[in-house]
Amino acid sequence: MDNQFNDIYRVTADSVTNPGNLKKQRFIEEQQKQLQSAIAHRPSGIAYFENMMYSGQPATGSPRVGYFCNMIPQELIAAFGAQAVRIDCGNSAAATVGEEVLSGDICPLAKASFGKFLVSESPAASCDVLIMPTSCDAKRKMGEVLNDIKPTFMFNLPPEQNHERFMSQTVDQMIRLSEFLHKHLGVRLSRRRLRDVIRQYQRRTLMIRSIQDERIREPRSLSIRDFFLIIQSSLFSMVDLDEWISHAEAVLEEMKLFSADRKNLRPRIVLTGAPMIWPNYKVLNLLEECGADVVADTLCSGAQSCVDPVVIDETGKKALIRALTNKYVYASICPCFISQTTRMNRIIDLVDQSRANGVVNHSLRLCQLFDIENYRIERTLKNKQVPFINIRTDYSLEDTEQLRVRIEAFLETLW
Ligand code: SF4
Numbered sequence: 558m559d560n561q562f563n564d565i566y567r568v569t570a571d572s573v574t575n576p577g578n579l580k581k582q583r584f585i586e587e588q589q590k591q592l593q594s595a596i597a598h599r600p601s602g603i604a605y606f607e608n609m610m611y612s613g614q615p616a617t618g619s620p621r622v623g624y625f626c627n628m629i630p631q632e633l634i635a636a637f638g639a640q641a642v643r644i645d646c647g648n649s650a651a652a653t654v655g656e657e658v659l660s661g662d663i664c665p666l667a668k669a670s671f672g673k674f675l676v677s678e679s680p681a682a683s684c685d686v687l688i689m690p691t692s693c694d695a696k697r698k699m700g701e702v703l704n705d706i707k708p709t710f711m712f713n714l715p716p717e718q719n720h721e722r723f724m725s726q727t728v729d730q731m732i733r734l735s736e737f738l739h740k741h742l743g744v745r746l747s748r749r750r751l752r753d754v755i756r757q758y759q760r761r762t763l764m765i766r767s768i769q770d771e772r773i774r775e776p777r778s779l780s781i782r783d784f785f786l787i788i789q790s791s792l793f794s795m796v797d798l799d800e801w802i803s804h805a806e807a808v809l810e811e812m813k814l815f816s817a818d819r820k821n822l823r824p825r826i827v828l829t830g831a832p833m834i835w836p837n838y839k840v841l842n843l844l845e846e847c848g849a850d851v852v853a854d855t856l857c858s859g860a861q862s863c864v865d866p867v868v869i870d871e872t873g874k875k876a877l878i879r880a881l882t883n884k885y886v887y888a889s890i891c892p893c894f895i896s897q898t899t900r901m902n903r904i905i906d907l908v909d910q911s912r913a914n915g916v917v918n919h920s921l922r923l924c925q926l927f928d929i930e931n932y933r934i935e936r937t938l939k940n941k942q943v944p945f946i947n948i949r950t951d952y953s954l955e956d957t958e959q960l961r962v963r964i965e966a967f968l969e970t971l972w
Pocket residue numbers: 625626627628645692693831832857858891892893
């Protein structure tokens with residue numbers, strides 16, 4: 558396998574001597590946990606998912622592969638016998654560590670994700686290898702910096718979501734990624750194992766779809782914050798997928814038995830924009846506290862990251878890799894791909910399917926991808942007479958009350 562990086566200028570990452578930082582990260586998680594404990598109706602088994610999201614995670618004997626964004630198939634990593642754990646981070650205390658070393662003028666998600674590597678005891682620091690897609694400029698450059706800390710594979714995304722033109726190049730990238738995993742994990746990719754793992758993950762897709770459908774029918778049967786916890790625990794933690802599926806099944810059964818007070822109607826919202834990653838649920842807290850229900854989302858850290866199944870037509874190794882490429886790269890609605898049409902279509906479809914009253918866009922400061930997309934989304938939805946608001950914020954809690962006022966005013970216009 559050819560090397561992606563030249564090591565001659567390798568530097569040792571500055572260690573951050575801030576013993577209080579890990580404590581602060583835990584405090585922020587605890588604060589969010591407290592806020593969620595006040596949710597009126599919660600599934601009895603929610604503690605399982607909550608515990609999985611905590612910084613300290615159970616050690617397993619298998620190697621750990623950290624990946625960023627949602628274009629990297631967990632199935633491929635699991636087929637090598639490794640734990641796949643998404644490393645994108647939503648903790649503002651980790652962002653403080655990241656900015657001490659990288660720069661203050663990059664998006665909080667990138668800073669926080671990098672910060673996780675500088676604090677021991679985090680899942681990021683315990684990964685054996687990393688995979689970074691070239692999704693935005695911050696990630697593109699961060700991959701090279703991270704390669705000084707852990708062997709990192711840069712997954713080159715196509716410049717357009719045109720599979721007729723770029724499919725073979727993207728499949729080649731997946732094959733190159735497989736070679737990287739083979740080299741570092743010392744395991745051969747078995748066709749049968751890959752097929753079985755894909756089938757196992759199809760069950761997760763089905764489960765998230767069923768919960769999503771149930772929420773569209775009755776959003777109060779599960780808070781959006783708890784739904785995000787459930788989804789994210791299967792992406793960001795060292796979860797045993799079969800165990801996760803059985804816990805999620807129990808949640809779904811409880812949801813079916815829930816009946817809400819019909820007199821108390823609440824506005825229904827479709828959420829779009831930049832990812833919201835535990836414990837950064839500030840905007841979700843505000844939307845629910847202000848009396849709205851998020852009934853669907855297009856976030857790469859929400860339901861949209863998991864609801865499309867991997868469709869298997871043939872079971873040859875290359876055909877399976879092609880099926881993964883189709884789902885993870887060519888069905889992605891991340892704005893790092895040129896055309897905005899797929900994301901726009903998804904938002905409009907979700908507004909119709911979920912009978913939403915309005916759309917909320919979450920922009921993360923210093924993430925130009927969503928900032929620039931906002932222009933067209935706002936005008937298109939206005940033409941369709943769908944109420945829309947853009948919430949531009951970062952990980953800090955300083956603007957919480959300001960945002961509350963804006964959200965309350967927006968929700969009042971929906972009735
Ligand atoms: S929005 Fe796109 S670039 Fe940003 S974290 Fe999600 S997948 Fe990655």
